[in-house]
Amino acid sequence: MKVGILGGGITGIAIQHFLRHPSEVLEAETTPGGLCRTFFKDGFGYDIGGHILFSKHEIINQLVEKLLGENINHCKRNNKIYYNGRFVKYPFENGIGALDKHEAYDCLIDYLKNDFAKPTNLKEWCYYTFGKSIAEKYLIPYNDKIWNLSSEQLSLEWVDRIPKPPVDDVVKSAMGIETEGYLHQLFFKYPKIGGMEALVRCLIKQESNVTCNFRVKSIRRMKHEWAVSDGQTTKHYDKIIVAFPIHEAIHCFENIPSTVKSAVENLRYNTINIAMLGVNNESLLDKSAIYIPDRDVVTHRICYMGYFSKQLIKPGTSSLIAEITTNPGDTIHELSNASMIEKVANDLDRINLIQKQDIIVSDITRMKYGYPVYDLNYTKNTKIFKEYFSSIDVTLCGRFAEFDYINSDECLRRAMVLSTHWNESLQT
Ligand SMILES: Cc1cc2nc3c(=O)[nH]c(=O)nc-3n(C[C@H](O)[C@H](O)[C@H](O)COP(=O)(O)OP(=O)(O)OC[C@H]3O[C@@H](n4cnc5c(N)ncnc54)[C@H](O)[C@@H]3O)c2cc1C
Known part of the structure; x- marks a missing residue:
């Protein structure tokens, strides 16, 4: 056969x-x-978006260890959300202590005193599960960006992928006490080479x-x-x-x-566009990913490739990849590769996540099928x-x-x- x-x-x-x-x-x-391919340009390597290896199935974790053998880095997540000019620990509900006191209070009180009705779509689910402030400051704008569709038009089928935080965590985080959320992917693996x-x-x-x-x-x-x-x-x-x-x-x-x-x-599906920017210094090394809910910034997430493996950058340099979801007909989708890179660089420069003059290499890869949309x-x-x-x-x-x-x-x-x-x- x-x-x-x-x-x-x-x-x-x-x-x-x-x-x-x-x-x-x-x-x-x-x-x-x-989607699991890795691209190299001028010594800078990058994936189709931040790829990390973790699984709730032990058999798969063991398989990955066995397959990669010595070629494995064991990493700890250091993700942030870039919100109103400051870095907030990821997931947002575990980082609200980093907000100013009024905003942290709003997040906490809205989380605790929450009488939203049972949800029928993703937007309602954000309000129902996290309360008004966390929903409006982070979850809704971020999800609208990544799905390239209003969260009102998204169903609830995949929300079990988003862990619900224990009340304890949200209270502690509002008070500035360290907690970790999304524990299933706090530690992950990534190939060394x-x-x-x-x-x-x-x-x-x-x-x-x-x-x-x-x-x-x-x-x-x-x-x-x-x-x-x-x-x-x-x-x-x-x-x-x-x-x-x-x-x-x-x-x-x-x-x-x-x-x-x-x-x-x-x-419905989304195209994923990955813009890679390499810079002539080591400023982009200390974080795994940065989530950007700001609607005026084209990318929803950037990842520092050197955080995962030093083999993906050259000594004295560092790099990031910016993820952008689009559909045919969107202004951004129709941009040339050069214009899309320019847009990403300008946006990140404006919010001080890079200095445009430091860029020494750039590249772009577009994958028609990036995200199935629910x-x-x-x-x-x-x-x-x-x-x-x-x-x-x-x-x-x-x-x-x-x-x-x-x-x-x-x-x-x-x-x-x-x-x-x-x-x-x-x-x-
Ligand atoms: C931005 C982003 C971030 C991600 N992050 C992670 C992560 O952190 N961890 C993780 O584990 N996963 C992550 N993933 C998911 C992971 O990449 C996918 O689940 C996985 O790669 C899907 O593999 P696949 O083989 O099912 O599909 P695909 O990778 O889509 O493979 C389909 C293949 O079919 C080929 N093909 C298409 N048309 C034809 C044709 N007519 N004839 C023959 N071949 C054809 C394509 O070229 C392709 O090689 C991420 C994905 C994205 C987009």
């Missing part, structure tokens, strides 16, 4: 790693890795069969097999797994019912396409194939579960 794994992001590569049946990964780009992509490379074995530069254009069901083509070459498999974005995949199949097509087309029709639309693909015996796996807001650890876990199931249940 031969399996075609369509898409060579970390999910597709991991499926092949675990699968004991003969398989081939077909990847559209020149290198595998998808090679950036996030190093993890993908570890998954590729000598005997792995990965074909790059193969952009799947058609997938046809023959009598006993699947024919997969890039328009020039056709390959045949007994079974296929779709591990590339469903918005692309839907156009590769014949006779897709119009309800399924429109369910997929109505699923709008109010998300559940209805995902159910329609998932049921359909299951009915035609096509397995979907991964962030954009399943259209699920998951991190690489969950991609690894799902790849492992799927492969183990196939290893046990399918005859070779």
Whole structure:
């Protein structure tokens, strides 16, 4: 039995790693890795947004340790929120002691005396869970930026990813007593050499069969097999797994019912644009990430790459990456690469997070599929396409194939579960 794994992001590569049946990964780009790739320019390395390795599944933590071996840095988070010209500890509710006393009081009292009704969308959830002040100062403006959509139009499906703070923590933090929130990612791992992509490379074995530069254009069901083509070459498999974005995949199949097509087309996603700026000094080394709710600043988050690994910068220098989510038609989306870099640099200079004249290198990478957006029709639309693909015996796996807001650890876990199931249940 031969399996075609369509898409060579970390999910597709991991499926092949675990699968004991003969398989081939077909990847559209020149290198595998998808969103887990690392780019280098003039000695400065950067990922597609701040990538850190952590998991609530011990089996995945162990797997990552085993794969990376000696090539691993153990790091402690030092994230901040840049709010009104000052650094507030992340998450915001654990840092309100850094605000001026009136603002800290407002945050605390609104958190404690909170009679908002049960929420039906993300905006209401922010008020309901954190109270008016924390919601309005940080959570709502930040979420509006990262999702590129008003939080009123976002559903509650993914909010279990946001831990709710214990009352104790909020009271302590308002009084200036140190607390830590989001404990599940307080400590994380990161490759010493090679950036996030190093993890993908570890998954590729000598005997792995990965074909790059193969952009799947058609997938046809023959009598006993699947024919997969890039328009020039056709390959045949007994079974296929779709591990590339469903918005692309839907156009590769014949006779897709119009309800399924429109369910997929109505699923909203954001493009992620990553601007990297390298500077001629070591000023950008001491923090892992800075969250920026300010609506007048184009980026919602910056990360200092040298904090994760010194191999990503050169001696005496440092760098940051700025994340910007956009959609076609947005003024920012339509900017040229040079103009987008200029905009990021100007904004960060204006709020004193960099000095523009220190910049010695810049680069930009845009990924069309960055974030699946959980709008109010998300559940209805995902159910329609998932049921359909299951009915035609096509397995979907991964962030954009399943259209699920998951991190690489969950991609690894799902790849492992799927492969183990196939290893046990399918005859070779
Ligand atoms: C800004 C940002 C920050 C993140 N931070 C973290 C983090 O801190 N920790 C973490 O663990 N995860 C993080 N993630 C999530 C992580 O990057 C993803 O969950 C993971 O990379 C998804 O892998 P995937 O293989 O499912 O999908 P993708 O990486 O999207 O891979 C899909 C692959 O399919 C290929 N493809 C597309 N079309 C075709 C075609 N027609 N034919 C063949 N191949 C095709 C693509 O080139 C790509 O290689 C972050 C993501 C973003 C955007």
